[in-house]
Amino acid sequence: MKLNKNYIFIIYIFLLGCKPETLNLDTINFQAQDLLKSIKTSKVENQIGAWSLDSSKSPFLEGDKTSTHYYFRTPDEIKQLNFNNLPLDDIGAKLVTLDNKLIFASFSLEKENTFDVYNHLEQKLGAPQQTFNTIAYDKSNDEVLIILNNLTEKQGVKKIIDEYDDELITYPYQNTWIKNNIIYQYTLIRGKEAFSNKLVIITKEALTEKIIFGYHNSTNDPILGKYLK
Incomplete structure (x- = not known):
């Protein structure tokens, strides 16, 4: 039996409407x-x-500000979230809201998209403040090849010689941006088959108000502390 084209189109629209709602964390406001x-x-x-x-120096809660903390742990829950339409890794995610605004997000993207996310953040936010790590320069090392194939000298990759005349390669393992009082911190995590990642997005308000445990003493953080001045 042949189906009318209009009928097929109606079915397609219906199926789109049945897809679960997803939240793009690339837009935090x-x-x-x-x-x-x-x-x-x-x-x-x-x-x-x-x-x-x-x-x-023991942390405790005080005051009456109420924040809501959302935890995503199962694959089905995590599938509801994306970043720039890229899927999140299924290791878990956390979102925090205050006064009906998202003020904190912590999650990882799928490994295969690690460097796509880095490039997207760079295009969106410009050059980051970087913290570098080093690895012995050996082209037979899979980790070195991943760095050379995915990052450029302009992005902070370069060869150096240490005090023992050993050749090393540096790469930006932690990258931080701030835009419109929102701080993005993207960490590249080394692996032999693929690099994984972690992205933390936190508003300046969340830092100054000390809402997020683990980020409640940011004035002493060498990276985040500069954004509180």
């Missing part, structure tokens, strides 16, 4: 709860207060 309320998560926690340090 949105009304958070309006979108997240339709997203399935493993766990949602309301945190009351911001992090402070007592005289013994």
Whole structure:
């Protein structure tokens, strides 16, 4: 039986409407709860207060600011999220909202897209502040070949000679950008078959208000501290 073209088109539109909603984390300025309320998560926690340090440097919560913390742990939950339409790795993700705004996101992209994400961030945000790592320069080393095939000298890759006359290659393992009071920190994680990655997006407000544990003492962080001045 032949189907009418209009009928086929209606079926196609219907199937598109049945696709699960996905959230593009490349755009952080949105009304958070309006979108997240339709997203399935493993766990949602309301945190009351911001992090402070007592005289013994032990962190504790104080104050009445309420933030909402969303945890994505299963593959089906993580499939609801993407970054620049690229899929996230299934190791998990965390989002935090404050006053109906997304203020923090932490996740990894699939390994095969590690350098595509780096290039996208560079095109979107410009040249990053970089922290470099080194590895022995050996073209038979798979990790070295991955660096040489995916990053350029302009992006911070170069050969150096250390004090022992050993040849090394440097590469930007951690890259930080700030735009419109939003900080992006992208880490390249070495691997023999492929490099993995981690992307943290945090607003300046989240840092100054000390909402996120692990980022509650950023004034002493050599990278993030400069953005709080």
